[in-house]
Amino acid sequence: MTITEKIMAYNSGRDKVTPGELVWTDVFSVMTMDYLGKETFKMFDSLGRPEVFDKDRVICVSDHLVPPPTPQFATMLNEWREAVKAHDITYFYDLGRQGIAHQIMVEQGHVLPGKISVGTDSHANTYGAVGAMGNAVAVSDAAVAMATGKSWFRVPEQVKFYVTGTWQPWVMAKDLSLHIMGMMRWNGHLIYKTLEFAGPAIDALDMAGRMTLCNMTVDLGAKNGIIAPDQRTIDFLRPVQKGTWDMIASDPDAHYEAIYEIDVTNLGPTVSRPDKLDDVVPVETVVGTKFNKAFVGTCTNGRLEDIAMVAKILEGKQVHRDVNFLLVPASTQIMKDAIKAGYISTLLDAGVAVDTPSCSACAGIHTGVAGDGDVVLSAGNRNMKGRMGSKNAAIYLTSPAVVAASALKGEIVDPRKF
Amino acid sequence: MIIKGKAWTSREYIMSFDMVVQRFWTSPIDKTENAKFIMAGVDAKYDRENAFKDEGYTFIVAAHNFAGGGKSIEHCVTGLMGAGIQTVFADSFARLQFRNAINYGLPFVTAKNVIDMVETGDELEYNLETCELKNLTNGQSMMTAPVAPFVAEVAKAGGLMDFIRQKIKDGTVGELR
Numbered sequence: 001m002t003i004t005e006k007i008m009a010y011n012s013g014r015d016k017v018t019p020g021e022l023v024w025t026d027v028f029s030v031m032t033m034d035y036l037g038k039e040t041f042k043m044f045d046s047l048g049r050p051e052v053f054d055k056d057r058v059i060c061v062s063d064h065l066v067p068p069p070t071p072q073f074a075t076m077l078n079e080w081r082e083a084v085k086a087h088d089i090t091y092f093y094d095l096g097r098q099g100i101a102h103q104i105m106v107e108q109g110h111v112l113p114g115k116i117s118v119g120t121d122s123h124a125n126t127y128g129a130v131g132a133m134g135n136a137v138a139v140s141d142a143a144v145a146m147a148t149g150k151s152w153f154r155v156p157e158q159v160k161f162y163v164t165g166t167w168q169p170w171v172m173a174k175d176l177s178l179h180i181m182g183m184m185r186w187n188g189h190l191i192y193k194t195l196e197f198a199g200p201a202i203d204a205l206d207m208a209g210r211m212t213l214c215n216m217t218v219d220l221g222a223k224n225g226i227i228a229p230d231q232r233t234i235d236f237l238r239p240v241q242k243g244t245w246d247m248i249a250s251d252p253d254a255h256y257e258a259i260y261e262i263d264v265t266n267l268g269p270t271v272s273r274p275d276k277l278d279d280v281v282p283v284e285t286v287v288g289t290k291f292n293k294a295f296v297g298t299c300t301n302g303r304l305e306d307i308a309m310v311a312k313i314l315e316g317k318q319v320h321r322d323v324n325f326l327l328v329p330a331s332t333q334i335m336k337d338a339i340k341a342g343y344i345s346t347l348l349d350a351g352v353a354v355d356t357p358s359c360s361a362c363a364g365i366h367t368g369v370a371g372d373g374d375v376v377l378s379a380g381n382r383n384m385k386g387r388m389g390s391k392n393a394a395i396y397l398t399s400p401a402v403v404a405a406s407a408l409k410g411e412i413v414d415p416r417k418f
Numbered sequence: 419m420i421i422k423g424k425a426w427t428s429r430e431y432i433m434s435f436d437m438v439v440q441r442f443w444t445s446p447i448d449k450t451e452n453a454k455f456i457m458a459g460v461d462a463k464y465d466r467e468n469a470f471k472d473e474g475y476t477f478i479v480a481a482h483n484f485a486g487g488g489k490s491i492e493h494c495v496t497g498l499m500g501a502g503i504q505t506v507f508a509d510s511f512a513r514l515q516f517r518n519a520i521n522y523g524l525p526f527v528t529a530k531n532v533i534d535m536v537e538t539g540d541e542l543e544y545n546l547e548t549c550e551l552k553n554l555t556n557g558q559s560m561m562t563a564p565v566a567p568f569v570a571e572v573a574k575a576g577g578l579m580d581f582i583r584q585k586i587k588d589g590t591v592g593e594l595r
Contacts (some may be wrong), residue, residue, distance in 0.1 A: 022568045186431060191510045221512065386435075386440060
């Protein structure tokens with residue numbers, strides 16, 4: 001069996017499961033956040049259960065709307081806070097302790113290997129980085145999971161990416177995500193499937209890189225991504241884990257619908273061109289493209305390792321005068337760590353604006369949105385028209401390394417030649 | 419049960435964030451309200467109150483990754499239902515909206531290459547029991563994938579919420595597996 005089949009079987013009291021089958025499984029944790037949370041609790045209240053299934057395992061996070069940019073959002077946040085309070089939720093990461101929900105779920109140990117978690121935001125598949133099955137759901141599913149500690153799932157078909165070779169300097173997990181996007185396109189090959197990442201180049205990836213890789217599986221059209229736990233996972237989770245867990249891995253003879261091998265030795269910095277995420281090219285193709293906004297942050301690339309990469313490139317230099325560079329750490333913990341490491345002062349000295357943790361410009365409903373005519377070089381996850389604000393803005397997606405190196409010149413550069 | 423009506427088709431990726439545009443992501447769930455600007459980002463002509471609904475479609479026929487792009491919002495499905503859509507056929511569906519559709523009892527039916535036998539405006543007839551889809555305009559027909567028993571059960575209960583309400587009332591939630 002694959003790791004995914006094992007997880008679904010163990011958590012549904014079965015010996016085995018078959019792709020295509022619909023099963024009810026136990027849910028370890030449920031995440032909801034500010035802009036859908038109130039609606040989730042309203043749905044929960046309508047089900048006829050006075051209390052959530054476990055107050056320690058319903059996790060509430062303010063991330064899309066904090067600090068509130070409009071009176072309307074401020075009011076929504078107030079209603080959300082009241083709902084969280086009324087349900088006596090143990091873990092509430094509100095303004096001051098906030099972060100992007102998916103970062104919080106992993107960083108604070110609310111998702112664990114071999115367990116199933118759901119969240120009311122599409123990037124909940126980030127949890128696969130620690131060997132959890134992370135599922136994005138909408139508010140009714142989350143409400144049902146809050147009431148019952150269960151959720152229904154279709155057992156997905158599974159595809160394995162076996163990744164070998166040596167990561168080259170300035171090449172990041174994001175480049176692999178975008179490379180796979182370009183390789184597979186949105187043509188139905190990965191839709192609704194689980195992507196399992198394995199191989200020596202995955203073993204070599206730090207947790208930040210694993211989170212990036214699993215995070216973007218939803219943008220590939222897949223159900224989720226997963227990486228089996230290893231020593232790195234054990235070390236990462238030990239100080240924060242909110243529960244116990246056992247090691248779990250795919251059997252050597254597990255069946256996959258397809259296995260793709262990728263050698264990262266030949267992988268270079270990669271860019272997705274505006275409007276269609278699967279319009280992916282090597283950075284060389286777009287070198288020289290001018291842009292006026294740079295953005296690093298999000299649940300995809302707002303981690304300490306990403307900020308470290310940006311700081312390393314910008315240290316002692318100045319962002320080009322025609323570029324507005326916004327950097328937003330993915331959580332308060334990351335902000336604290338980045339300050340301690342000296343990265344934030346390096347960034348401020350270089351002319352980067354640093355904002356308090358949130359989803360920020362990525363969803364186009366908060367700070368730093370794009371206006372008409374803007375060309376944005378972003379380390380986020382989506383670049384369809386209007387994603388970051390105006391429909392008349394163009395978004396190039398790439399790694400933090402490409403964003404940082406390019407920001408110095410005001411046009412896209414290859415960080416390897418910088 | 420047999421459903422009959424007019425189809426709206428597209429070979430393009432129909433993305434969830436175009437079906438329900440950004441300014442409505444935070445709206446309350448309400449079929450009539452969510453229907454008003456459904457498909458507003460798919461075609462500019464639908465960015466007008468009830469523009470899509472007023473064209474009177476019963477079916478949507480699409481290609482791959484219908485309602486893709488990943489948005490954890492249910493407005494796509496409630497909006498389609500409010501606009502009169504009773505079945506969606508496609509080569510494949512994005513999972514979030516596939517879930518939502520099942521949870522609300524709107525059949526999302528997998529039908530390979532269905533887009534090749536239907537044009538916008540064609541009259542279709544779909545038999546939910548036999549899974550036969552007929553195009554009454556051009557005389558073509560095909561068999562779709564069957565609907566799983568669980569899906570039918572939830573639809574019969576009036577959607578996931580009512581399904582679970584009943585289980586909670588009966589004290590049988592623990593039996594779900």
